[in-house]
Amino acid sequence: MAEQNGFEPLIIGFTCNWCSYRAADLAGTSRQKYPPNVRLVRLMCSGRLDPTFVLKAFEGGADAVMVTGCHPGECHYLEQNMKTLRRFSLMRRTLAQFGIEPERLKLVWASAAEGVRLAREIGNFVEEVRALGPLDWPSVIRTNGDGAHKAPPIIDVAPAEAGEEVPA
Amino acid sequence: MNPHKSNGAKKERIGVYVCHCGSNIAGIVDVEEVSRWAGEVLADWGVVVSRDYKFMCSSLGQELIEKDIQELDLTRVVVGACSPHLHEATFRTACANGGLNPYLCEMVSLREQVSWVHTDKEAATEKAKALLAGGVARVAFHEPLDAMSVPINEATLVVGGGIAGIQAALEIADSGFPVYLVEREPSIGGHMAQFDKTFPTLDCSACILTPKMVSVGSHPNITLLTWSEVEKVDGYVGNFTATVRKRARYINIEDCTGCGICEEKCPKKVIDDVFEAGLGYRKAVYRPFPQAVPKYPVIDTENCTYFQKGKCKACEILCPTGAINFEQEDELVELKVGNIILATGYDLFDARRITQYGYGRLANVFTSLEFERLSNAAGPTDGEIVMRDGKSVPQAVGIIHCVGSRDKNYNNYCSVICCMQSLKFAHLVEERTGAEVYNFYIDMRTAFKDYDEFYQRVLHEGVHFIRGRVAEVTDAARLPGEEGKLIIQVEDTFMGEQRRIPVDMVILSAGLEPRSDSTEVAHKFGISCSHNGWFIEKHPKLDPVATMTEGIFIAGCAQGPKDIPASVAQGAAAAARVLGRIQQKELALEPVRASVIAEKCSGCRICNDLCPFNAIGFDEEQQISEINPALCQGCGTCVAACPSGAITGTQFSDRQVKAQLEGLLAFATMSSEPVAA
Numbered sequence: 001m002a003e004q005n006g007f008e009p010l011i012i013g014f015t016c017n018w019c020s021y022r023a024a025d026l027a028g029t030s031r032q033k034y035p036p037n038v039r040l041v042r043l044m045c046s047g048r049l050d051p052t053f054v055l056k057a058f059e060g061g062a063d064a065v066m067v068t069g070c071h072p073g074e075c076h077y078l079e080q081n082m083k084t085l086r087r088f089s090l091m092r093r094t095l096a097q098f099g100i101e102p103e104r105l106k107l108v109w110a111s112a113a114e115g116v117r118l119a120r121e122i123g124n125f126v127e128e129v130r131a132l133g134p135l136d137w138p139s140v141i142r143t144n145g146d147g148a149h150k151a152p153p154i155i156d157v158a159p160a161e162a163g164e165e166v167p168a
Numbered sequence: 169m170n171p172h173k174s175n176g177a178k179k180e181r182i183g184v185y186v187c188h189c190g191s192n193i194a195g196i197v198d199v200e201e202v203s204r205w206a207g208e209v210l211a212d213w214g215v216v217v218s219r220d221y222k223f224m225c226s227s228l229g230q231e232l233i234e235k236d237i238q239e240l241d242l243t244r245v246v247v248g249a250c251s252p253h254l255h256e257a258t259f260r261t262a263c264a265n266g267g268l269n270p271y272l273c274e275m276v277s278l279r280e281q282v283s284w285v286h287t288d289k290e291a292a293t294e295k296a297k298a299l300l301a302g303g304v305a306r307v308a309f310h311e312p313l314d315a316m317s318v319p320i321n322e323a324t325l326v327v328g329g330g331i332a333g334i335q336a337a338l339e340i341a342d343s344g345f346p347v348y349l350v351e352r353e354p355s356i357g358g359h360m361a362q363f364d365k366t367f368p369t370l371d372c373s374a375c376i377l378t379p380k381m382v383s384v385g386s387h388p389n390i391t392l393l394t395w396s397e398v399e400k401v402d403g404y405v406g407n408f409t410a411t412v413r414k415r416a417r418y419i420n421i422e423d424c425t426g427c428g429i430c431e432e433k434c435p436k437k438v439i440d441d442v443f444e445a446g447l448g449y450r451k452a453v454y455r456p457f458p459q460a461v462p463k464y465p466v467i468d469t470e471n472c473t474y475f476q477k478g479k480c481k482a483c484e485i486l487c488p489t490g491a492i493n494f495e496q497e498d499e500l501v502e503l504k505v506g507n508i509i510l511a512t513g514y515d516l517f518d519a520r521r522i523t524q525y526g527y528g529r530l531a532n533v534f535t536s537l538e539f540e541r542l543s544n545a546a547g548p549t550d551g552e553i554v555m556r557d558g559k560s561v562p563q564a565v566g567i568i569h570c571v572g573s574r575d576k577n578y579n580n581y582c583s584v585i586c587c588m589q590s591l592k593f594a595h596l597v598e599e600r601t602g603a604e605v606y607n608f609y610i611d612m613r614t615a616f617k618d619y620d621e622f623y624q625r626v627l628h629e630g631v632h633f634i635r636g637r638v639a640e641v642t643d644a645a646r647l648p649g650e651e652g653k654l655i656i657q658v659e660d661t662f663m664g665e666q667r668r669i670p671v672d673m674v675i676l677s678a679g680l681e682p683r684s685d686s687t688e689v690a691h692k693f694g695i696s697c698s699h700n701g702w703f704i705e706k707h708p709k710l711d712p713v714a715t716m717t718e719g720i721f722i723a724g725c726a727q728g729p730k731d732i733p734a735s736v737a738q739g740a741a742a743a744a745r746v747l748g749r750i751q752q753k754e755l756a757l758e759p760v761r762a763s764v765i766a767e768k769c770s771g772c773r774i775c776n777d778l779c780p781f782n783a784i785g786f787d788e789e790q791q792i793s794e795i796n797p798a799l800c801q802g803c804g805t806c807v808a809a810c811p812s813g814a815i816t817g818t819q820f821s822d823r824q825v826k827a828q829l830e831g832l833l834a835f836a837t838m839s840s841e842p843v844a845a
Binding site for chain 2: 012022031045078
């Protein structure tokens with residue numbers, strides 16, 4: 001991958017089998033180009049997203065995580081994406097408490113017809129994460145063993161603002 | 169990092185197959201390198217063979233897998249090719265043919281997610297390796313599964329007695345299987361019963377519909393429940409239980425002969441907003457129209473003098489068979505059915521919403537449905553096309569297309585039927601009154617058999633066509649000749665100028681909208697609506713009458729605007745799908761299901777309210793939650809929510825997903841400096 005400015009973020013994307021995974025399929029069949037920084041994981045529903053999956057991704061070295069699902073009102077399982085929405089808000093708060101910028105977790109709604117949109121959102125997110133810089137959580141975890149209180153926080157811990165904007 | 173060691177799985181023997189897909193994948197991804205890499209680097213993870221092949225989905229490619237399973241004793245298979253939505257079934261079958269449980273196969277999308285969306289060959293190859301590593305890590309935790317099999321009840325519930333529902337019910341009943349047809353109104357027939365003529369052949373709607381209605385009413389395999397609504401649906405494909413509220417008719421149907429004396433003698437006249445679209449009257453005890461099926465009337469308690477004031481009972485006194493029963497009560501009926509067809513139809517766009525067209529304010533602005541009744545020989549004017557005063561014949565008539573359709577202020581979609589319907593109106597007005605007729609259209613959409621020929625015919629009849637969206641309908645005269653007229657202000661886009669056309673009568677070809685309660689109905693039956701409110705089909709092209717909920721099918725306008733031939737075709741198609749199911753006697757379901765590990769469940773019941781399919785119940789005795797596998801749709805929301813980790817989901821277990829994540833990330837830094845060390 002082109003490394004003009006040195007840092008290529010690595011992003012894990014969780015997709016719903018019925019909409020966003022099919023949007024990724026559609027992005028492919030319609031040859032929409034997006035950066036290769038994202039690796040998608042298929043779930044049956046965004047509601048399957050266990051918050052520990054997100055932590056696992058960060059722990060494994062991901063710089064950011066993208067959660068995708070059906071638009072509100074269009075969930076294949078009726079309303080489970082609304083549960084994702086609630087969990088997403090909580091997860092962002094939790095990440096802030098862990099010292100991870102909440103912006104590293106993004107929620108995108110993409111219907112099976114929105115290959116173009118999904119490709120565009122991935123492209124935008126890659127640029128957003130590039131601006132945030134590397135996360136390098138695995139080494140933070142290593143350092144935190146005995147010298148946690150001595151080590152200066154690598155990033156500013158700002159609690160998520162109440163009424164934080166939720167992606168439409 | 170070896171996910172298998174860390175998770176304590178036994179060593180599997182994994183075969184990896186990387187597809188070139190001609191040059192579709194190989195053009196961007198170095199597939200030979202990916203395959204070689206998987207064979208060497210992923211050997212630690214259990215990969216015993218890794219091959220690349222031109223077309224894995226070809227019979228030769230599949231045989232490659234089958235042979236390896238047998239000769240190399242493979243216990244898992246990973247195929248890096250196209251999207252699993254395209255060929256998962258193919259490779260699962262190949263595994264099964266090779267003697268491996270089909271669910272021990274995992275597909276990795278190297279085409280849709282790599283070669284077709286990326287241009288940098290090196291980066292694409294690295295990503296392909298990572299995705300493959302994710303698949304290999306994941307597949308070790310796959311479990312052998314069996315497709316679940318459920319018996320299918322032979323009976324079918326059809327909801328909605330319009331032409332789509334009628335067709336579906338008759339097709340199934342004629343094949344010898346029982347059907348329950350539930351209709352909200354007192355009679356079946358739907359919107360089609362209100363029409364006079366049908367385009368493009370102009371045959372009389374009643375003449376073609378009534379025989380079908382009679383067949384439904386007399387069919388030994390059809391149980392007709394009119395004046396009834398489905399209140400609740402429980403169960404799952406093959407075994408639904410629908411609770412239907414049969415509203416009290418206040419008529420003992422065993423005694424009623426349908427003679428109509430009650431209707432004749434009832435002293436209370438009511439404006440008929442439903443069947444006559446507000447243009448005519450009915451009585452408080454009524455049948456919507458003379459050919460109603462069933463023939464039994466209903467008493468409308470809100471308007472009946474006896475129910476409102478406590479006296480009258482004219483109908484009871486005069487009924488020759490004593491069939492009137494004021495004591496009757498609503499009845500709840502439980503129906504056991506295997507499949508359900510929803511054919512609940514549409515609502516007409518409320519033309520009052522477009523205030524500048526004056527409907528409801530200017531007397532001689534009519535809606536399309538009003539005009540249908542006006543032109544119907546059995547309608548309130550006996551088919552005389554007259555103005556609101558009931559006697560004047562219009563000299564000039566304007567027909568406005570796309571009212572509420574193709575308009576970002578109301579509905580973006582095309583309502584499909586309006587162009588042809590407007591042409592039909594133009595023809596009828598011209599034929600019966602000789603009036604000048606003006607059609608105001610945006611685009612003329614006359615697709616389908618014989619439709620454009622009808623358009624040509626109407627053109628030759630001298631009807632005027634003005635292309636442009638009407639800005640306003642007003643009675644404010646400005647120019648000579650406009651006094652006492654309705655003036656249609658429009659930009660004629662062909663002439664490139666504003667025009668004012670004075671007419672006597674305006675017909676608004678109102679669009680079709682989803683039923684006002686379509687979202688609630690969808691919820692009741694566990695299906696989804698699009699953002700417009702139409703029921704969503706399983707696939708817009710390849711599966712137009714099935715839904716994402718097994719055993720629930722849709723037909724007619726409930727799925728989206730369509731004309732009569734298309735509604736009939738969908739009704740028959742839905743019936744064919746149901747019949748196919750019934751003939752199978754048993755149904756195999758994808759085994760993606762959640763289940764509760766009893767020892768781990770603390771009985772907190774957090775999961776109980778999360779399931780929209782009511783699949784999770786609570787065992788009071790053991791104080792633990794239980795999942796009904798036949799109701800579970802496998803979304804996994806409860807799995808993610810369980811604080812004790814007591815719920816597992818097949819095919820998407822925590823271990824499978826986490827192993828995949830480890831695989832995806834394990835080699836992230838392989839070819840270059842660590843991303844952030």
